[in-house]
Amino acid sequence: MTTYADTESLEIPRVPDWRAGLIWIGGALAVFGTYLAVLYAPTERTMGHAQRIFYVHVPAAWVGFLAFGVVFVCSVGFLATRRRSYDVAAHASTEVGVVFTTLAIISGSVWGRAAWGTWWTWDPRLTTTFMLWFIYAVSLMVRAYGGTGSQSGRFAAVLGIVGFLDIPLIHLSVVWWRSMHPLPVVARPEGFGSGLHPAMLQALLVNVAAFTLLYVALFGIRRGQLAAADGLASRRETQRIREATLAREGSR
Amino acid sequence: MTPLGTISRLVEKDLTLEWRGREILTAMVVFSMLVAVVFNFAFSPSAEDAGRLLPGMLWVTLAFASTLGLSRSFVLEHDHGAIEALRLFPFDPSLIYVGKLLANLLYLLVVEALLLPALAVIAGVSLRSSAGPLALILVLGSIGLVAVGTLFSAMSVNTRIREVLLPVLMFPLAAPVLISGVRAMLGILAGGSLSSVLPGLRILGAFDVIFVVAGYVIFEFVLEE
Amino acid sequence: MRAIEVAELTKAFGPIQALRGITLGVDAGSALVIFGPNGAGKTTLLKTIATLIRPTSGSVRLFGVDPRADLRLRAQIGVVSHQSYLYPGLTGEENLLFAARLYGIPRPAERVARLLETVGLTGRAQDLVRTYSRGMTQRLSIARSLVHDPPLLLLDEPYTGLDRQAAGVLTALLDAMRGTRTIVLTTHSIEQGLALCDRMAILVDGLIVYEAADGLRDLRAVERIYAECVGVPA
Numbered sequence: 001m002t003t004y005a006d007t008e009s010l011e012i013p014r015v016p017d018w019r020a021g022l023i024w025i026g027g028a029l030a031v032f033g034t035y036l037a038v039l040y041a042p043t044e045r046t047m048g049h050a051q052r053i054f055y056v057h058v059p060a061a062w063v064g065f066l067a068f069g070v071v072f073v074c075s076v077g078f079l080a081t082r083r084r085s086y087d088v089a090a091h092a093s094t095e096v097g098v099v100f101t102t103l104a105i106i107s108g109s110v111w112g113r114a115a116w117g118t119w120w121t122w123d124p125r126l127t128t129t130f131m132l133w134f135i136y137a138v139s140l141m142v143r144a145y146g147g148t149g150s151q152s153g154r155f156a157a158v159l160g161i162v163g164f165l166d167i168p169l170i171h172l173s174v175v176w177w178r179s180m181h182p183l184p185v186v187a188r189p190e191g192f193g194s195g196l197h198p199a200m201l202q203a204l205l206v207n208v209a210a211f212t213l214l215y216v217a218l219f220g221i222r223r224g225q226l227a228a229a230d231g232l233a234s235r236r237e238t239q240r241i242r243e244a245t246l247a248r249e250g251s252r
Numbered sequence: 253m254t255p256l257g258t259i260s261r262l263v264e265k266d267l268t269l270e271w272r273g274r275e276i277l278t279a280m281v282v283f284s285m286l287v288a289v290v291f292n293f294a295f296s297p298s299a300e301d302a303g304r305l306l307p308g309m310l311w312v313t314l315a316f317a318s319t320l321g322l323s324r325s326f327v328l329e330h331d332h333g334a335i336e337a338l339r340l341f342p343f344d345p346s347l348i349y350v351g352k353l354l355a356n357l358l359y360l361l362v363v364e365a366l367l368l369p370a371l372a373v374i375a376g377v378s379l380r381s382s383a384g385p386l387a388l389i390l391v392l393g394s395i396g397l398v399a400v401g402t403l404f405s406a407m408s409v410n411t412r413i414r415e416v417l418l419p420v421l422m423f424p425l426a427a428p429v430l431i432s433g434v435r436a437m438l439g440i441l442a443g444g445s446l447s448s449v450l451p452g453l454r455i456l457g458a459f460d461v462i463f464v465v466a467g468y469v470i471f472e473f474v475l476e477e
Numbered sequence: 478m479r480a481i482e483v484a485e486l487t488k489a490f491g492p493i494q495a496l497r498g499i500t501l502g503v504d505a506g507s508a509l510v511i512f513g514p515n516g517a518g519k520t521t522l523l524k525t526i527a528t529l530i531r532p533t534s535g536s537v538r539l540f541g542v543d544p545r546a547d548l549r550l551r552a553q554i555g556v557v558s559h560q561s562y563l564y565p566g567l568t569g570e571e572n573l574l575f576a577a578r579l580y581g582i583p584r585p586a587e588r589v590a591r592l593l594e595t596v597g598l599t600g601r602a603q604d605l606v607r608t609y610s611r612g613m614t615q616r617l618s619i620a621r622s623l624v625h626d627p628p629l630l631l632l633d634e635p636y637t638g639l640d641r642q643a644a645g646v647l648t649a650l651l652d653a654m655r656g657t658r659t660i661v662l663t664t665h666s667i668e669q670g671l672a673l674c675d676r677m678a679i680l681v682d683g684l685i686v687y688e689a690a691d692g693l694r695d696l697r698a699v700e701r702i703y704a705e706c707v708g709v710p711a
């Protein structure tokens with residue numbers, strides 16, 4: 001079983017490493033994606049240029065859910081094997097995921113304001129994303145306040161599993177609830193009429209790829225930081241024990 | 253001892269303790285009544301509004317009242333190490349979860365039996381014709397609330413901020429219960445039949461099954477050290 | 478086959494290393510006392526043997542079996558903790574009956590009545606535990622730990638806060654068990670610990686630094702050894 005001391009070494013990775021590489025690639029792709037979103041993709045018929053926020057909102061929301069999927073898998077892994085690396089990974093994915101989800105919600109809200117005049121619409125997908133944000137926030141609270149050091153990891157893993165199972169149910173219930181107040185057809189992300197113009201789809205996919213790469217890079221970076229913090233705490237403990245033992249022997 | 257026998261002994265212990273002090277039930281009932289009255293001050297619903305507002309008021313009140321009962325039910329195990337003693341018995345620790353769940357469900361159902369008629373009277377809404385369907389929705393929803401709440405209350409009792417952490421944990425996850433419960437009751441009160449709110453009943457049922465099973469399986473990970 | 482066999486046991490709570498490699502064996506019917514300063518890991522060790530704590534690495538075997546693999550083995554273990562394990566809202570008798578029934582004892586009422594008499598609480602059996610003094614609570618906790626007649630008894634600092642009567646009851650009980658039950662006891666009181674045990678061990682910072690099976694009658698010598706192990710300047 002891995003202990004704290006087995007997690008990654010304290011040596012600072014020499015730049016460039018794979019994470020930095022991914023940031024560069026993801027960043028470049030994001031720039032390209034922005035160009036596609038702003039200049040290449042056709043203007044949407046009813047919402048006009050406001051619709052272009054869609055090219056930020058959808059990838060951000062996608063990454064938010066992807067990150068939570070990673071949290072789920074790592075949580076199951078942690079409870080099953082008790083290896084610290086799973087807990088560290090779940091923690092890192094939670095932190096990065098909440099950032100992207102926040103971005104998704106803010107962009108969704110701004111889009112709603114620009115396109116339909118309201119800061120919030122209870123669109124089912126946006127609402128479910130908002131609930132995901134709450135589950136993330138609670139997960140971070142549990143890690144901060146949840147019992148002793150080893151307990152908070154376990155509790156966060158429980159929440160990661162239960163939360164993941166809950167998301168589909170939340171979505172179904174919101175969809176059913178909103179069926180009482182259907183949104184006008186216009187207010188669908190793809191705009192009037194169904195289906196996406198191929199150029200729109202291309203722009204969207206490039207941005208999704210960019211955001212995903214950035215997620216993977218940030219996840220890797222954060223995971224390395226958390227693992228290093230673990231390693232540091234573990235070395236401090238070893239040092240403390242060594243000093244206590246020396247003090248005892250010294251006083252004989 | 254059979255699992256069923258173990259569970260009934262655990263429930264019997266909780267009910268005996270509760271019957272002696274009645275702290276949990278009293279707190280939940282008084283709190284619920286107060287909230288119901290405050291809601292009526294806040295909204296001053298007219299006769300037509302009342303039917304529309306009642307399900308929402310009911311479920312919000314129950315959501316908060318349930319956290320009162322749920323957190324107290326694990327505090328009594330935590331304070332003198334009783335939960336450790338329970339973990340020393342030669343039975344599956346998940347049976348502790350089932351026992352707590354059943355006891356908490358009973359307290360919640362008792363509160364609902366008092367609260368629903370009281371709300372109906374205060375709001376001036378007649379429930380007689382729809383009592384059966386409403387009761388079904390209440391029971392399905394209560395099982396869901398208690399399934400999630402029992403698991404999280406076992407977690408939050410260990411933390412510094414236990415009274416705050418439990419509602420914060422529960423409410424996002426119990427959202428499908430609250431949303432579907434309210435929506436289903438609205439449908440019934442508007443004169444619909446049970447089949448008209450079938451999607452909601454399905455969601456509540458699925459929620460109950462998924463979270464009771466998940467709680468049963470995960471509970472031992474919450475307890476262990 | 479020894480009653481307890483602990484091999485290379487470690488336990489880490491996050492970065493804190495509570496147990497750093499304990500190897501220890503206890504023969505059936507013998508009594509082991511573990512001394513050590515606060516924070517040494519005595520409670521952690523006892524709870525790990527009792528299956529309450531999951532080891533980080535290493536193994537614990539009770540009567541040759543891994544107790545975490547077979548739940549039923551828990552019926553062989555009795556624990557007296559520094560927490561009472563009792564429900565204040567139930568009477569003394571109800572607390573014992575609850576435990577007896579969950580252990581599946583046949584004729585629980587008889588067993589409970591006998592235990593209450595042994596610890597001298599028959600008169601207060603119908604009173605709520607909330608009304609008991611610390612000494613009475615401890616006596617009831619001891620009775621509770623014996624309700625299923627376990628061959629292995631683990632006691633974590635059981636003398637803490639006891640009045641003379643309760644301490645006397647405890648010592649008498651433990652003395653009567655010697656040879657028939659396996660006992661592991663942790664305590665701060667070297668004098669009381671030595672009176673009861675066949676073997677001693679000193680635990681410091683998660684490791685056993687001293688073990689002995691003889692020389693246990695010389696209180697002064699043991700106190701000196703303890704002071705050396707713990708690093709208290711002479």
